[in-house]
Amino acid sequence: MIKHHPSFELIQSFVNGDLPASLSAGIAIHADMCPKCQQIISQLTEQVAENSFEETFLDRFIVDDMSDFDDNNMSNNDLKFTDMIDNITSSEEIAVAKTKVEKTINFREKTYQLPSALHSMKLGKTAQIGKLSRARVQLDEGEIHTTLLHISPGGGVPEHTHKGFELTVLLDGSFHDEQGEYVKGDFIMLDSSHQHHPISIQGCLCYTVANDALHFTQGINKLLNPIGAFIY
């Protein structure tokens, strides 16, 4: 059973469209597997939509620097809107409903279904070190790195910490760390105060987002720090 969910604040930013694509996709992937969050998201979206299109709600946000929309400019705006209506309605184009497609990805001879939130994202080539394989999700978000990380049975990531955050959404299989066991669908958000050492007995596939290379903290593993940049 899924035990780890995004915080309400995160869901709020998701609904507002304020998160980067990497984190937005992480929440969408989780919600696809979690009816509870799915419901929170749809109710929140309904409410935010209602508020957005309510006159009184908007009035509260009209401030002085919005002089662009003052009465003086209003007639100008009306003209622009009339043009826009003519322009839009002159088009005979009709959108066709998207057909559902399935996409898959292979890691070590195993085929996994690619979450639909990732369907239009470009994936890099798969690289491997030991029991770890990864494919970068090429989102171009600067210091934020997004990865599909596969751990073969018995593999793990040496104990490490982050300067920033590290999100893991478990797409398939399970793993455990000092805090407990994680299953398919779990949404695990860690920050720099967490240290952990995930191990997967059965093997697993994760969607990970981190805004800094991970930093190994223990003994000989410190020598592995270049691997940190490999994984996240």
Next chain:
Amino acid sequence: MQTNLLSNVTSAKSTLMTDKIDHPQLCQWLDDVATTRDKKAFTQLFQFFAPKIQRIAYGKFQNETQACEVVQETMSNVWRKAHLFDASKGAATTWVYTVMRNVTFDMLRKIKGNREDNLSDDIWPLAEQSISNEECFDDHLENSQLLSVIDTLPEAQKQIVKGFYFMEMSQEQLATHLNLPLGTIKSRLRLALAKLKVQLGDNND
């Protein structure tokens, strides 16, 4: 505001709708646009949504030109996708909000990093897009009316509509099968659907 949202989130769907917005009216206008390409109904929708979208977008972009682009893009999606709106899946405001938020998200990505990947519809699928084409046409198939209307289409369009909806072939498969460019398949399907929509709309009135 945050605590407000938190407490309301648990309450029932219907109580989230206030009396301040005439929801049945919005649905009616959307339906008129969908069935008869009604320009008057669209103008009503535009007058309701556009100024609000413009203000919200201005808040995000701090730029009038880009705010207008969001209005243009959102409202033309409303025009092109009105027939995909399903009132049983949620309010018209929720649907338009989703379209607006998705347009804004893709535009922000484009502006920030010159990335034209349009990821939003995969991350936040519009409610109607979860219905597959087969399901949505199954309802209509019950009355043989659709079949007879399809038969009035020009041969080139008929072939594609039948392959797409009855044989469940993808547009790519059809292109290979019929040895035609994918673009031709897409435009023929679009034309055919527009015609069907008009005909079915007329017949249903």
